[in-house]
Amino acid sequence: MEHKKIVSTFAFLFLACVHLAAAEVKDIKPPLAVKDTKESDQQIGDFSLSGFGDKGKKSWDLAGKSADIFSEVVKLKKVVGNNYAQNDTINLTADNGDFNKQSGLVHLQDNVVITTSSGSKLTTDTLDWDRKQQMVSTLDKVNLARQDMNLSGQGAQGQTALKQIKLDKDVRLDIQARDLQVNKKEKIVIVCDGPLDVDYEKNVAIFNNNVKVEKSDLTIYSDKMQVYFTPKQQDNTSVQGPAVISSSVNKIVALGNVRIIRGENISYSQEAIYTALDKKITLTGKPQIIIYQRENIDAASGD
DSSP, rough: OOOOOOOTTTHHHHHHHHHHOOOOEEEOOOSSSOOOOOOSSEEEEEEEEEEEEEEEEEEEEEEEEEEEOOEEEEEEEEEEEEEEEESSSEEEEEEEEEEEETEEEEEEEEEEEEETTSEEEEEEEEEEEEETTTEEEEEEEEEEEEETTTEEEEEEETTTSEEEEEEEEEEEEHHHHHHHTTEEEEEEEEESSSOOEEOOOOOOOEEEEEEEEOOOEEEEEEEEEEEEEEEEETTTOOOOSSSEEEEEEEEEEEEEEEEEEEETEEEEEEEEEEEEETTEEEEEEEOOOOOOOOOOOOOOOOO
């Protein structure tokens, strides 16, 4: 069917058909073309929605190269969404997406990517975006890259701006951490069964259940672990944007059934605090240290 030109009254007819109930939706870009399909009520091209805050400032927008209009859902192709936070702009893209006209919820699927102006990039297969609550969630595997850190796990929930995020299980964090003593980078790997809670504003990550951290000079095991990072402003790195976390590990607090392997020496305790600046370990809670020492004993011989 040939596309017909859209007359000025189309915007009103389109709104009546779509029945968008979200009060914050202020602006709808008229579609370029409309045609009837058997699968949906209507099909349009260049679908676009925008939402505005109390003071008339744009708070979000959502667009698709094409859309199938159903009674409750708009199915989008080549989805691009933006969330305009107070100090950060968040961009969301996916090959496919569903926009629920009643609730305003957005479901993204296939090659889902979130990027923030503060330097985070999250990739996954599916994602639910709650614009009103400023939250995102998924049951699938996620990968979150940020400067010299790469975080992965199964299932995630967090703020749209990725300032705070929780990974459910099978967690792994790879860090190219800066050694503050010699001012060079070293690799640190932390794994746990999960969950993991990361707060980029407070510069802390909390690992739970069967936690293991590996550095070049030691390995730490514990039930729970709090990893504190040096804030960027103290790290002499001029990166713009909110919630910026550095890759420099400042302190590690291990809790519950702590075991530390350093060379051939092993220590046990209920709590251990490792400070990166002086590489000092403080053990509390029935600490035990096993030291293996090798001695060369020369047998004396006489005439």
